[in-house]
Amino acid sequence: MTATATPASSGTAEAKTRFNAALEEAKAGAAALKAEAANRATAYRSQAKGKSSDLVGEAKEYGADAKVKASEFAADAKVKANDLAYEGKAKASEAISSLSKIVSENAGTIDEKLGAKYGDYARSASRTLQETAEKLDAKSVDELGEDAREAVRKSPAAAVGIAALVGFMFARLFRGKRG
Structure with a gap:
């Protein structure tokens, strides 16, 4: 028996040929898609790096602005605290001086009601209070x-x-x- 091509075997050969061609075409398509994906990934990566750099730059700007505003706020707070301290010192000195005057003005009455010894104590206390007020003003x-x-x-x-x-x-x- 000689081998002759039968219609069934020629159909199989043709199917195999078509299948192999389709397989080669699919491989070529997959390689093309892979190359395109790699190109797009590279493009996206560079875009992401650009955006990242932009965001880092913006964050640094915000940080610098925050530092400036914080230092301005701290300077303002320090000035206000200093002003309040000077105002408090002046009021304390004024209050001590006023108390000294009141004690001094009432020393005569103390002499009359309790005796000269207690009036002298009041005068001495008045002088001490006045000296304290002056020291407070001087510092x-x-x-x-x-x-x-x-x-x-x-x-x-x-x-x-x-x-x-x-x-x-x-x-x-x-x-x-x-x-």
Whole structure:
């Protein structure tokens, strides 16, 4: 028997040829898609890097602006605190001076009612209060702060006691005004 091509075998060969051609075309298409995907990925990557650089630049600008605004705010707060400290120092000095005047003005009455010895105590207290007011006026806020720190270092127990006493006095003062 000789091998002759039958219609069934020629159809199979043709199908195989077409299948192989389609397979080669699919491989070529996949390679083309792979190349296109790589190109697009490179393009997207460069766009992302550009946007990232832009965002980093913007973030740095915002950070620099925030630093400037924070330093301006801190400077303003420092000026306001300094102004309040000077105002408080002036009011404290004025209050001590006023108290000195009141004690001095009432020294005569104390002489009459309690005796000259107690009137002299009042005059001495008045002079001490006036000297304290003058010392307070003469010192800067920074010097007063350093003096206070030094006093706390030398006698912390006294500082705590004085702070407690002042706190108690303020509490009584404000509690009395509310009710």
